Amino acid sequence: MPRHTTMPQRLQKTPHGDVTLTSRWYREHYFLVAYGPINALRWMFPKDERFEVIGEKARHTFEPAPKAITVERELRQICAKWQACWDDRFQDHQSGAVSEPSTTSAPIIQTLGQLFDHLFGIRKPKVAIITADRDRYRLALWRTELGNDRILTSIRPDDIADALARIGKRTSPSTANTSLGVLKTYLTWAANMGLVKDQSHRTVSRLREPANLRHQRAWWTAEEVELALRCAAEDPHQPTATLLVACGCFLGLRVEEIIMLRWQDLSLDAMDPKTREPRPVCHIVPHDGWQPKDRESRDIPISTPLLAILRQHRQSEGYLLKNEPHRKGRPRGGKGWIYRYNPKKVWARICNRVVKAGGKTITMYGMRHSFASNMLIAGVSDVKVGRWLGHADTRMVHKHYGHLLSYDNDINAVKVNAP
Structure with missing residues (x-):
């Protein structure tokens, strides 16, 4: 059974030709899609220029309301309101009651x-x-x-x-x-x-x-993650160094998500209501003006090894990663960091220790690759891994980690004796 239905196609008349209106389901809610002559779309959306030009026509995908629409009936109602406004403008244009702004009016862009x-x-x-x-x-x-x-x-x-x-x-x-x-x-x-x-x-x-400078998606194996955690524990800036590696390798967070992660975003004592077994969860949510890359919240289960580390350093509130003691705030007059804190020096010290111990260096983003790779190698569903990483579907997982999924033992299900 499908999770959603499709809105029947609607037709909108404009001074520059007819435009069709259809629905699109994306990232768990509805969008409206307008398709028709480009001048017609400019007339309908005079303050927006983000059109996808297709030959002599164009397409514009937009969110119909500030609040996400997840029910097709509500989408039809909101689409009707949009069309009522356009119909009023079209009637005024037909009667000459108002002079429409030029559809070609736009900022001058020559250079x-x-x-x-x-x-x-x-x-x-x-x-x-x-x-x-x-x-x-x-x-x-x-x-x-x-x-x-x-x-x-x-x-x-x-x-x-x-x-x-x-x-x-x-x-x-x-x-x-x-x-x-x-x-x-x-x-x-x-x-x-x-x-x-x-x-x-x-x-x-x-x-x-x-060849030696090409970007490589380097990552740590499970054994190398254990080595990195031991090296992080030796860093003087604790618990930031340990939490940096633990959250990156056990949650698969983006670097900015680790930096912006707060203790109040972790449900360390959550339990299954039926079995009363521990079910700790990490909640990636927008806060203080910050939003995740995909602008959506998501939940990631916390593994047993990570739970032990988090409980060891647990606090009631505040960010998991703290500034180093000698760094009181952002450098260069408060404009030196993109986010509230940059752990690159802590990370450099950790990687130096890892290399001296016989491991390899990776980027901070490589911890995210380590999480995904180790999960897929362990046989975790690509759907789950994609959801925990914050992807809308499994395409990115297969694009970057398809080599870990390419072999399937089911190929040997048919037994044939080779000559």
């Missing part, structure tokens, strides 16, 4: 800097803080190499390739390639909006990265 400023302002509220900060840095590289005042229509693939090579020399091939992906996103939007005549920028190839 690369104007494109970056405009689209970055649209994207910033919809991405994680750290993503916006990294994009700002990557765009600054292109502002320098291509020119902030460079006319969009004058940018050629060769110009981008030359600038990419210079960025690769200034930084690294990996950074340059990531920056190229950001630039292509912005130029594709410009092409969809008619600001440039084609999408020739897509033909620019990434820089070749030396």
Whole structure:
């Protein structure tokens, strides 16, 4: 039985042609999808330009109400209210009672800097803080190499390739390639909006990265996690060092989620109401203006080893990770960290101890990969792992960890004697 139903297609008349309205179920609630001539969508959504251009038409997916809609009947009611407003505007337009604003009225975007400023302002509220900060840095590289005042229509693939090579020399091939992906996103939007005549920028190839510098998704095995915990316990900054490794490797949290995790987000004494067995849970929830990357709350069960560590350092409230004693707050006048605290120096000391003990170094984000990899190796369902990681489905799990799921013993179910 499906978890949701689909709203019957509706038709909305506009001065620029008919637009169809359908529903889409995504991340456990409904969205409305408008599809029709691009000028019609601009008339319906004069303050929004996030349209997906498809040939001569466009599509716009939007949340119909501030509160998430999970019942199709409510979606139909809200869609009817939207259409009532559009119908009133359409009747006024037909009768000439009001003069409609031009559908082509939009901020003037002619240069690369104007494109970056405009689209970055649209994207910033919809991405994680750290993503916006990294994009700002990557765009600054292109502002320098291509020119902030460079006319969009004058940018050629060769110009981008030359600038990419210079960025690769200034930084690294990996950074340059990531920056190229950001630039292509912005130029594709410009092409969809008619600001440039084609999408020739897509033909620019990434820089070749030396084999020893290519990004590798390094992670710790279960034995290496035990080693890392012992090394973390030797760090002078306790319990932050131990909790950093424990939460990363046993909960699979993103780095910013570990930094923003509070003791009041942990239900360490939760019990099954029937069996009275311990059922401790970690709740990842928005608080104090911070939101998880996917902007959604989720619950992750706490394993027995992690529960023992948490109970050892348990507090009634406050953040799990504390600033080091000699660091009273954010450096550089309170603007030095993206989040409330950056444990990179603690992490560097832990990794140095791990390497000296015969282990390998990984990034802080690698603890998340360690969690997922070890769970999948142990036979935990990819659906559960994806849910605990905060993914909407299992696609990301299969994309990054498919090599751990690729072999299935069921392939040997049919017994045939080979010659």
